[in-house]
Amino acid sequence: MRIILLGPPGSGKGTQSSFISEYYKISHLSTGDILRSEVNKGSDLGISAKKYMEVGDLIPDELMIKAINNKILNLSTGFLLDGFPRTLNQAQSLDTLLINKNKPIDKVVCLKVNKDEIISRLLSRAICNSCGNNYNLLSSPPKQKGKCDSCGGDIITRSDDNKEAISNRLQIYEEMTSPVINYYDSGKRCFFVTASDEPQNVFETIRKLLDK
Numbered sequence: 131m132r133i134i135l136l137g138p139p140g141s142g143k144g145t146q147s148s149f150i151s152e153y154y155k156i157s158h159l160s161t162g163d164i165l166r167s168e169v170n171k172g173s174d175l176g177i178s179a180k181k182y183m184e185v186g187d188l189i190p191d192e193l194m195i196k197a198i199n200n201k202i203l204n205l206s207t208g209f210l211l212d213g214f215p216r217t218l219n220q221a222q223s224l225d226t227l228l229i230n231k232n233k234p235i236d237k238v239v240c241l242k243v244n245k246d247e248i249i250s251r252l253l254s255r256a257i258c259n260s261c262g263n264n265y266n267l268l269s270s271p272p273k274q275k276g277k278c279d280s281c282g283g284d285i286i287t288r289s290d291d292n293k294e295a296i297s298n299r300l301q302i303y304e305e306m307t308s309p310v311i312n313y314y315d316s317g318k319r320c321f322f323v324t325a326s327d328e329p330q331n332v333f334e335t336i337r338k339l340l341d342k
Contacts, residue, residue: 131154131156131208131236131237131340132208132209132228132233132234132235132236133150133156133208133209133210133211133235133236133237133238133239133340134210134211134214134215134235134237134238134239134314135147135150135210135211135212135238135239135241136238136239136240136241136307136310136311137240137241137242137243137325138241138243138248138300138303138304138307139248139252139296139299139300139303140243140248140249140251140252140255140296141241141242141243141248141325142241142243142325142329142332143212143213143241144212144264145329146239146241146325146329146332146333146336147160147210147212149329149330149333149336150210150333150336150337150340151210153333153337154208154210154340155207156207156208156209156210157205157207157208157209157210158209158210158212159198159201159202159209159210159211159212159214160212160213161194161197161198161211161212161213161214162213164197164198164201165179165183165189165197168197168200169183175193175196175197175200178193179193179197191217191219191220191223194214194215194220195220195223195224195227198211198214198224198227199227202227202228202231202233211224215310216306216307216310217306217309217310218309218310218313220310221310221313221314222313235314235319236319237319237321237339237340238314238319238320238321239320239321239323239336239339239340240311240314240320240321240322240323241323241325241332242322242323242324242325243324243325243326244326245297245300247326248296248300249293249296249297249300250268251266252291252296253291253292253293253296254266254267254268254269255267255287255288255291256285256286256287256288257285257286257287257288258278258280258281258283258284258285258286259283259284259285259286260278260281260282260283260284261278261280261281261283263278263279263280263281265285272285321339323335323336323339
């Protein structure tokens with residue numbers, strides 16, 4: 131099974147990606163993780179990507195496609211793509227790549243959450259500055275206030291998790307991703323899931339769609 135998971139910041143993509151990849155025994159491909167791996171290896175791709183990552187620029191489409199291609203070549207199982215594609219050109223290039231390998235995308239799941247709820251979620255989001263564990267200070271806070279359950283590190287909030295920055299990120303997501311969603315929806319591959327419920331209930335909805 132080959133799946134793409136789309137959704138705005140704060141929609142729960144990370145949580146649902148974990149549920150889906152574990153249940154179906156497929157690889158979870160996060161573009162951020164893939165790029166960081168290439169940078170750490172010091173590969174030509176990583177060196178090129180690092181120049182953009184260090185200044186916060188978007189990675190060019192050709193580099194993103196190359197990174198995904200390198201990863202998919204080594205997979206013997208299905209996969210879940212998280213955080214990619216983000217542009218129409220990336221979606222079309224990905225389709226061309228996978229069809230040529232006889233590994234087309236089976237289904238695209240798009241998580242839908244209203245803007246007010248997303249803002250509330252992200253304003254409550256926190257992360258361990260040591261191990262990177264994620265927390266929600268309202269729905270899933272650490273057992274000891276300010277300390278990570280796993281490593282005891284300090285729990286901090288992201289500097290860009292303020293209302294103005296969040297609204298800006300949501301607007302950018304909408305502008306960039308709407309053409310991608312329309313592209314997949316026109317091919318009858320896109321399934322929309324309301325992600326406002328408890329994570330396990332959202333996953334059950336996704337599972338039923340994927341099992342059809």
